[in-house]
Amino acid sequence: MTENPNREPFDEVEYRRRQRSRANMMAWMLGGLAILFFFITIAKIQIFA
Amino acid sequence: MAQSLTHGETALPADWRDLFALTKPRVMSLVVFTALCGLLAAPVSVPPVLAFASILAIALGAGASGALNQWYEAGLDAKMKRTAGRPLPAGRLDPQTALQFGIGLAAFSLFLMLFASNWQATLLLAASILFYVFVYTMWLKPRTPQNIVIGGAAGAFPPLIGWVAATGSIAPLPVMLFLLIFLWTPPHFWALALFMRSDYAAAGIPMMPVVAGEKSTRRQILFYALIMAVAAIAPWPLGYTGALYGWTAVILSALFVALSVQVGIRETGDADLMQPEKRLFAYSIAYLFILFGAVVADHWWPL
Numbered sequence: 001m002t003e004n005p006n007r008e009p010f011d012e013v014e015y016r017r018r019q020r021s022r023a024n025m026m027a028w029m030l031g032g033l034a035i036l037f038f039f040i041t042i043a044k045i046q047i048f049a
Numbered sequence: 050m051a052q053s054l055t056h057g058e059t060a061l062p063a064d065w066r067d068l069f070a071l072t073k074p075r076v077m078s079l080v081v082f083t084a085l086c087g088l089l090a091a092p093v094s095v096p097p098v099l100a101f102a103s104i105l106a107i108a109l110g111a112g113a114s115g116a117l118n119q120w121y122e123a124g125l126d127a128k129m130k131r132t133a134g135r136p137l138p139a140g141r142l143d144p145q146t147a148l149q150f151g152i153g154l155a156a157f158s159l160f161l162m163l164f165a166s167n168w169q170a171t172l173l174l175a176a177s178i179l180f181y182v183f184v185y186t187m188w189l190k191p192r193t194p195q196n197i198v199i200g201g202a203a204g205a206f207p208p209l210i211g212w213v214a215a216t217g218s219i220a221p222l223p224v225m226l227f228l229l230i231f232l233w234t235p236p237h238f239w240a241l242a243l244f245m246r247s248d249y250a251a252a253g254i255p256m257m258p259v260v261a262g263e264k265s266t267r268r269q270i271l272f273y274a275l276i277m278a279v280a281a282i283a284p285w286p287l288g289y290t291g292a293l294y295g296w297t298a299v300i301l302s303a304l305f306v307a308l309s310v311q312v313g314i315r316e317t318g319d320a321d322l323m324q325p326e327k328r329l330f331a332y333s334i335a336y337l338f339i340l341f342g343a344v345v346a347d348h349w350w351p352l
C-alpha cells in the first residue's frame with residue numbers, strides 16, 4: 001500500500017492538547033458528580049427519615 | 050474550534066467543545082428554563098439539590114436528544130448553510146463518537162432523574178428523548194411538512210417533567226403549559242423556515258414553506274398564533290393561575306398575534322429581507338421566556 005501524500009502529518013502537540021483538555025474536563029465532571037450524588041443522598045435521607 | 054478529525058494514521062480524540070456543541074446548548078437553555086418554571090410552579094417545595102439534579106437530568110436528556118439528532122442528520126446538515134459548520138458535517142467529529150456520546154448521555158440523564166426524583170418523571174424524560182429521536186428526527190422530519198407540528202410535542206415535555214419531578218403526578222396546569230409550547234412551535238419554526246426556505250429546500254427537508262408554499266405557511270402561522278394565544282390565556286379564566294400571569298399572557302399574546310398578522314397577510318418578492326418573519330421568530334423566543342417566568346412569578350408572588 002502507498003501512503004496518501006495529501007494526508008496531514010501527525011500533530012502530536014494537538015493530540016496531547018486534546019487528550020489533556022478532555023482529561024481535565026472529565027476530572028471536573030466526575031468531581032462535580034461525586035459532590036452532587038453525595039448531597040442528593042443526604043437530601044433523600046432527610047426526606048425519608 | 051477544533052481541527053480536522055485525522056492526522057496521519059491516528060484519529061484525534063474529539064475536542065470537548067465539539068461534544069458540547071452536539072448538545073445544542075442554545076436549545077437547551079429554553080428547555081432548562083421551561084423545566085425549571087414547571088418545577089417552581091408546582092405546589093410543593095423540593096430540596097434545592099434535588100431540584101437542581103432534576104433540572105440537570107432534563108438538560109442532559111435534551112442534550113442527548115440533540116446529539117442523536119445531529120448524528121442522524123449529519124448528511125442533511127452538510128447541505129444547509131446554517132448547520133454546515135456543526136462538528137459532524139464539518140468533519141471535526143466522527144459519527145461513532147457522536148452516537149456513543151448521545152446514547153451514554155441519554156442513559157445517564159435517566160439514571161440521574163431516577164436517583165434524584167421519581168420514576169414518573171424518569172418515564173416522561175425517556176418518552177421525550179425517544180419521541181424526539183425516533184418520532185420527530187427519524188420518522189416525521191424527512192417525510193411530512195407537519196413534522197414540527199407533531200414533533201413540537203418533544204419540546205413541550207420539559208415543564209411537564211419539571212412539575213412531575215416535584216410532585217410525582219400530572220395536573221392540569223403543566224398539561225396547559227405543554228399545550229402552550231406545542232402550539233407555539235409551529236409559528237416559531239415556520240417563521241424561521243420562511244427566511245431559511247432555500248436552505249431547507251436544498252437539504253430536501255419537507256418544511257411547510259417548501260411543500261405548501263409561502264402563502265399557505267403564512268396563513269397557518271396566523272392560525273396557530275391565534276389558538277396558541279387562547280391556550281396561553283386559558284389558565285387564568287380557568288383558575289389555574291392568577292392575574293399576574295393572566296395580564297402578562299394577554300399583553301404578550303396580543304403582540305404575538307399582531308406580529309403574526311404582519312407575517313400572515315404579507316406577500317414577498319425575491320429580494321425581500323424577511324424582516325417581519327425575523328422579528329416574529331426573535332419575539333417568539335422572548336415570548337416563551339417571559340410567559341414561563343410569569344407562571345413562576347404568579348405562583349410565588351400572586352397579585
